[in-house]
Amino acid sequence: MAGKLEILLLDDEPIVGKRLKPALAKIGCNVEVFEDPRKALDRINGKTFDIVVTDIRMDEIDGLEILEHVIRKSPRTKVVMITGYAMMAVAREAMEKGAFDFISKPFTPDDLRNVIAKAAQALGSPIDSETATPEEPSEPAETR
Amino acid sequence: MPVVTLSSDSDPLSREIAVRAATALGYDYVDREILKAVAERHGVPEADLHKTLEESPSPFGISSKNHARYLAYIEEATLAVLLKDNVVCRGLAAHLYVRGISHVLKIRILADPKKLAGEISSGRTPSFEKVSALLKRRERVRRRWSLDAYRVDETDPSVYDMVISLARIDPDEAVKTIVETTGYRKFKPMTYSLKCMKDKALAGRVRAALMDRFPDVRVQADGSSVVVQTKALEREKQKRTEIIKKLAGDIPEVAAVEVQILPDIFRKAAESFR
Numbered sequence: 001m002a003g004k005l006e007i008l009l010l011d012d013e014p015i016v017g018k019r020l021k022p023a024l025a026k027i028g029c030n031v032e033v034f035e036d037p038r039k040a041l042d043r044i045n046g047k048t049f050d051i052v053v054t055d056i057r058m059d060e061i062d063g064l065e066i067l068e069h070v071i072r073k074s075p076r077t078k079v080v081m082i083t084g085y086a087m088m089a090v091a092r093e094a095m096e097k098g099a100f101d102f103i104s105k106p107f108t109p110d111d112l113r114n115v116i117a118k119a120a121q122a123l124g125s126p127i128d129s130e131t132a133t134p135e136e137p138s139e140p141a142e143t144r
Numbered sequence: 145m146p147v148v149t150l151s152s153d154s155d156p157l158s159r160e161i162a163v164r165a166a167t168a169l170g171y172d173y174v175d176r177e178i179l180k181a182v183a184e185r186h187g188v189p190e191a192d193l194h195k196t197l198e199e200s201p202s203p204f205g206i207s208s209k210n211h212a213r214y215l216a217y218i219e220e221a222t223l224a225v226l227l228k229d230n231v232v233c234r235g236l237a238a239h240l241y242v243r244g245i246s247h248v249l250k251i252r253i254l255a256d257p258k259k260l261a262g263e264i265s266s267g268r269t270p271s272f273e274k275v276s277a278l279l280k281r282r283e284r285v286r287r288r289w290s291l292d293a294y295r296v297d298e299t300d301p302s303v304y305d306m307v308i309s310l311a312r313i314d315p316d317e318a319v320k321t322i323v324e325t326t327g328y329r330k331f332k333p334m335t336y337s338l339k340c341m342k343d344k345a346l347a348g349r350v351r352a353a354l355m356d357r358f359p360d361v362r363v364q365a366d367g368s369s370v371v372v373q374t375k376a377l378e379r380e381k382q383k384r385t386e387i388i389k390k391l392a393g394d395i396p397e398v399a400a401v402e403v404q405i406l407p408d409i410f411r412k413a414a415e416s417f418r
Contacts, residue, residue: 086336087244088244088245088246088337091246091334091336091337092246092330092331093330095246095329095330095331095332095334096328096329096330098329099334101334101335102334102335102336102337103334103335103336104336104339111335114335115335
C-alpha cells in the first residue's frame with residue numbers, strides 16, 4: 001500500500017462523520033463519509049478501501065451486512081465496527097464474521113485513531129496515531 | 145488472546161486441565177494461590193477467604209457482611225490478573241462476576257460421576273445411593289452458594305460458553321478442545337471487550353476500597369469515571385458522599401466520582417418506631 005490510508009466511514013448520525021473525519025485526517029487518512037448504507041455499499045463496490053468504519057445499528061442495512069459485503073469483496077480491508085448498543089453477543093458475531101475491531105460509543109477521537117493505527121499496522125503501513133497538527137481546530141471530547 | 149475461566153464440580157481434575165491448558169497455550173495460570181496475597185493486603189485470615197469461596201454466609205460461619213467484603217477483595221485481585229490477558233483462571237468464581245465480556249471463554253468441566261464418587265468418598269466404596277445423595281447435596285450447596293453470592297446458578301449450563309463432560313471426553317481431549325477454542329475469532333479481545341474488562345477491574349478496586357465502610361455499595365466504572373450507589377438516611381447523605389468521594393478518589397485511575405445515595409427505607413422505618 002502506498003500513500004494515504006483510504007477510509008470509508010459510515011454512520012447514519014451525521015454528527016459522527018462530521019467529528020471523526022477531521023480526527024482521522026489529522027493522522028494522514030483520506031476519509032469518505034457516508035450516512036446512507038446503500039450509497040456506502042455502492043462506493044465500496046466501486047473502490048477498494050483500506051479500512052471501513054461502520055456503525056452497526058442503521059435502518060435498512062445494518063453494519064454486520066456491510067461487514068460481510070466488505071469481507072467478500074476485499075478480504076484485505078479491515079472493518080471496524082462502532083455501536084452505541086454494544087453487547088457481548090453482537091461483538092462476538094462481528095468478530096466471527098471478520099471484523100478487525102469493535103468499539104462502543106461514546107468514544108474519543110483518540111480511541112478511534114488508536115484503532116486505525118492498529119489496523120494500519122496490520123495492513124503493513126504503520127502510522128503514528130499521536131500525530132496531530134496543532135493549528136487545526138480543537139476536536140470534541142467524545143463521539144456519541 | 146482470550147481469558148479462560150474454568151469452573152468444575154471436581155477440584156483436582158479441573159486443576160489438572162487448567163494447568164495443562166495454560167501450559168499448552170503459553171498463558172499464565174491463576175487459582176486460589178493468590179488468596180494468600182489478598183489476605184495479607186487486606187489483613188484478613190486467608191482461611192476465611194477460602195471458606196468464603198466454599199460456603200454461603202451463616203450465623204455459624206462467615207457473616208453476610210464479611211462474606212460480601214471478602215468476595216470483593218477476591219474479585220479485585222482476580223480482575224487485576226485477568227486484565228493482563230492470556231490467563232487461565234480457576235477456583236476464584238470468576239465465571240460468576242466476569243460476565244458479558246466477549247474475550248472471556250467460560251468453561252465448565254463436569255467430572256465423571258464415578259471418579260467424583262471416589263474423590264468425595266476418599267477411596268472408600270460407599271453404596272450407589274449414598275454417593276448419589278452426596279453428589280446431589282454437593283450440587284445443591286454450590287447452587288445455593290452461587291445464587292447467594294452472585295444471583296447466578298453456576299450449575300446452569302447457559303452460564304458457560306462450553307461444558308465438557310469428562311464421562312465422555314477424556315482430559316487430553318478436553319485440553320485440546322480448550323486450546324482450539326481459544327483460537328476462535330469470536331473470543332479475540334477487541335477494544336470494546338478490553339474496555340469492559342478494564343471498567344470491571346476499576347469498579348472492583350473501588351468497591352474493595354469502600355466495602356469496609358459501606359458493605360452495601362455498588363460501583364460501576366466507565367473509563368476513569370465511577371458511579372457509586374449506597375443507601376443512607378437523609379442526615380447521613382452529605383458526610384457519606386464526602387467519604388466515598390475521598391476513598392474512591394484516592395485510587396489513581398479514578399478521575400471523577402458520582403455518588404448516588406438511595407433512601408435507606410428500613411433504617412428510616414426502624415427509627416420512626418423508636
